[in-house]
Amino acid sequence: MATHIIFPPDAVPEDRSMALYRWRSSACFPPLEENEAIVSDVVELSTDISEGLTFNKEVTLAISHSASDLKGYEVVVKKLIDKDTNEWMDVGKTVDFRSLPGKDCP
Numbered sequence: 001m002a003t004h005i006i007f008p009p010d011a012v013p014e015d016r017s018m019a020l021y022r023w024r025s026s027a028c029f030p031p032l033e034e035n036e037a038i039v040s041d042v043v044e045l046s047t048d049i050s051e052g053l054t055f056n057k058e059v060t061l062a063i064s065h066s067a068s069d070l071k072g073y074e075v076v077v078k079k080l081i082d083k084d085t086n087e088w089m090d091v092g093k094t095v096d097f098r099s100l101p102g103k104d105c106p
Contacts, residue, residue: 002064003043011057017048030078030088039075040064
C-alpha cells in the first residue's frame with residue numbers, strides 16, 4: 001500500500017491515536033456505476049474516538065493507484081458515510097500530483 005497522510009500543525013484539536021488500514025477485498029466497497037473501477041487499495045483511517053474526528057486544517061491523503069493513463073476518465077475519491085447501509089460520498093476535492101507545480105512527470 002502506498003499511502004501518505006500529511007497532518008499540518010494543529011490539524012486536530014488534541015492528541016489522538018490513529019491507524020491506517022488497507023481493507024481486504026471481502027470488505028464492503030463502494031458500489032460501482034457502469035464504466036467505474038476500483039484502481040487503488042481501499043483504506044480506512046481510524047481514530048480512538050467513536051464519534052469521528054473533525055480536522056481544524058486541511059489534511060492531505062495521497063494514494064497511489066493503477067490508473068496512470070486515464071484517457072478521458074477521472075479519479076474519484078469516496079468516503080464511507082454509513083457502514084451499515086454501505087453509503088459512500090464523493091470527497092470532491094482531488095488533485096493529480098502530476099498537475100502540481102514542480103512535478104515533471106510524463
